[in-house]
Amino acid sequence: MNLETYQNGLLHLVTGNALTIEDAPYLQSLVDSQRLHVVREVICYWRAYGLERFSVLVAPYLQSQGCFDAVVQRFVGSATFSASLAESGKRFLDWLATDGDPIVESLARTELALHRTQSDRTAVVDVEWPCDPEPLLLALLAREDLASRALTTPQRHRLKVSRSYPRGYLSERVPDPA
Amino acid sequence: MTVKIGTNLEEISPAFIETILPCVDLVEVVPDTLARKGESGEAVIPKETLDCLAALAQQVTITLHGVGLSLGTARGWNPAYFRLLDQLLDVVPVAWHSEHLGFTHVDGQFTGSMLSLPRTQEALDLVVERICRMRERYPLPFLLENIVNLLPDPPAEMTEALFLNQITRHSGCDLLLDIYNLRCNAHNQAYDIADCLEHLDLGRVREIHIAGGVERAGLMLDVHAKRSQAETRNLLAKVLPRCPNVEAVVYEVMSQSVPSLGYAAWSDELSDLRELALS
Numbered sequence: 001m002n003l004e005t006y007q008n009g010l011l012h013l014v015t016g017n018a019l020t021i022e023d024a025p026y027l028q029s030l031v032d033s034q035r036l037h038v039v040r041e042v043i044c045y046w047r048a049y050g051l052e053r054f055s056v057l058v059a060p061y062l063q064s065q066g067c068f069d070a071v072v073q074r075f076v077g078s079a080t081f082s083a084s085l086a087e088s089g090k091r092f093l094d095w096l097a098t099d100g101d102p103i104v105e106s107l108a109r110t111e112l113a114l115h116r117t118q119s120d121r122t123a124v125v126d127v128e129w130p131c132d133p134e135p136l137l138l139a140l141l142a143r144e145d146l147a148s149r150a151l152t153t154p155q156r157h158r159l160k161v162s163r164s165y166p167r168g169y170l171s172e173r174v175p176d177p178a
Numbered sequence: 179m180t181v182k183i184g185t186n187l188e189e190i191s192p193a194f195i196e197t198i199l200p201c202v203d204l205v206e207v208v209p210d211t212l213a214r215k216g217e218s219g220e221a222v223i224p225k226e227t228l229d230c231l232a233a234l235a236q237q238v239t240i241t242l243h244g245v246g247l248s249l250g251t252a253r254g255w256n257p258a259y260f261r262l263l264d265q266l267l268d269v270v271p272v273a274w275h276s277e278h279l280g281f282t283h284v285d286g287q288f289t290g291s292m293l294s295l296p297r298t299q300e301a302l303d304l305v306v307e308r309i310c311r312m313r314e315r316y317p318l319p320f321l322l323e324n325i326v327n328l329l330p331d332p333p334a335e336m337t338e339a340l341f342l343n344q345i346t347r348h349s350g351c352d353l354l355l356d357i358y359n360l361r362c363n364a365h366n367q368a369y370d371i372a373d374c375l376e377h378l379d380l381g382r383v384r385e386i387h388i389a390g391g392v393e394r395a396g397l398m399l400d401v402h403a404k405r406s407q408a409e410t411r412n413l414l415a416k417v418l419p420r421c422p423n424v425e426a427v428v429y430e431v432m433s434q435s436v437p438s439l440g441y442a443a444w445s446d447e448l449s450d451l452r453e454l455a456l457s
Contacts, residue, residue: 026333030330038395044290084258
C-alpha cells in the first residue's frame with residue numbers, strides 16, 4: 001500500500017464511503033471499527049463547530065429547536081466539505097435555503113442576503129417570510145432563549161436587506177391574497 | 179535560556195487582549211482560523227486583523243501554527259495556506275512557524291480532520307522534500323508537530339522517534355513536541371512515551387504544546403477544551419529539562435471552549451505553566 005492508496009482509502013472511510021474488495025487489508029480492518037466511528041464523530045464535531053461560528057442566525061435558531069447537530073450531520077453527508085469556513089458556511093446556508101422548513105429557509109436566505117450586502121454596498125435583496133421576522137431576528141441577534149417564546153405567528157412579510165437601512169434591513173407586511 | 183510561556187490565538191477579542199495577553203510572552207497565531215473569504219472568493223486575513231497582529235507583535239513574540247497546509251498529502255499540499263502565510267509574513271514579525279505531521283486534504287478534498295501518515299520511507303522522503311521547499315521559500319525556522327492518531331497505526335517501517343529524527347536531520351526543521359498528543363497516543367495506542375522520548379532527538383525541540391482534552395468511547399481526543407490534567411503537567415515537568423533548546427511552552431485551547439473554560443481558568447493555566455517552567 002503506497003501513500004496515495006492509503007490516503008485515498010482513508011478519505012473514503014472517513015467520509016462514509018465504501019471500500020472495494022481490492023483495498024489493502026489495513027483499510028479493510030478499519031471498516032465498521034469503533035475507532036473509525038469516533039473519527040467520523042470528531043469530523044462531524046469540527047464541522048458543526050465551524051458552521052456554528054459562521055452562521056449567526058440559522059445556527060442559533062436550529063440550536064434553539066434542538067436539531068442543529070442532526071441538521072449538520074445531514075449536511076455533511078450530502079456533499080463534499082471545504083476546509084474554508086466561509087465556503088462551507090455559504091454552502092450550508094444555500095442548502096438550508098431549500099430545506100423545506102419555511103422559517104429555516106427564510107432565515108438562511110436572510111443570512112445569505114446579509115453576507116451579500118456586506119460585500120456589495122449597493123445590493124438590495126428581498127426575502128419572503130411566512131411570519132414577521134423582526135421578533136425572531138432581534139431575539140437571535142440578542143442571543144435570547146427562543147425555546148420558550150412564540151415568535152413566529154403566521155403572517156406574510158417581506159424583508160428588504162440593504163445597507164441603506166439603518167439596521168441593514170426593513171421588514172414590511174405583505175397583504176394576504178384576496 | 180528562559181522559556182517563554184504562550185497560548186494560541188484563534189480569534190482576536192477584547193477579553194483576550196485584556197485577560198490573556200498580560201499572562202504570556204508569546205502568542206501562537208492560527209492563520210487558518212483568522213482567514214475570511216476575500217472579494218475574489220479566496221481565503222484571506224482581513225487587513226484589520228493583520229494590523230492588530232502587527233500591534234500585538236510590539237508586546238509579545240508572535241509565531242504561526244498552521245492546520246491547513248496538508249504537508250503530507252501525496253498528490254500536493256494546499257497552496258491556499260501559502261497565501262495566508264505570505265500575507266502574515268509581509269506585515270507581522272514572526273519568530274517561527276509550524277505545522278502538523280499529517281494531512282487534511284486528498285486530491286483537493288478536505289478530510290475534515292488531521293490524519294496521520296504511515297511511517298514509511300516514501301512518506302519520509304515526501305515530508306523532507308516539502309519542508310526543504312518551504313524553508314527555501316520562508317527563511318525562518320519551521321517546526322513540525324507530532325499528532326494524535328485515533329486509528330490503529332498503519333504498517334510502519336520505523337518508530338515515531340526514528341521517523342521524526344530522520345525528518346529533522348534531513349530537512350533541517352525543528353520539533354514542536356505536543357505533550358498532550360503523546361499522552362493521547364499512549365492512551366489510545368498503547369504507545370510507550372518513555373521509549374519514544376528515550377530515542378527522540380530532544381535537542382531539536384524548540385516548542386512544547388500542552389492542552390486538556392476530552393474522551394469519547396474510551397479514546398482521548400485532540401479537542402482542546404479544558405485545562406491540562408496533572409498527568410500532562412507532570413510529563414511536561416519531566417520532559418522540559420531534557421530539551422536544552424526549547425524556547426516556548428504553549429497552552430492550546432480552542433475558541434469554542436473558551437466560554438465554558440472561562441478566561442480566569444485560561445490565565446490560571448498560564449500562571450501554573452510559568453511556575454512549572456521556572457521550577
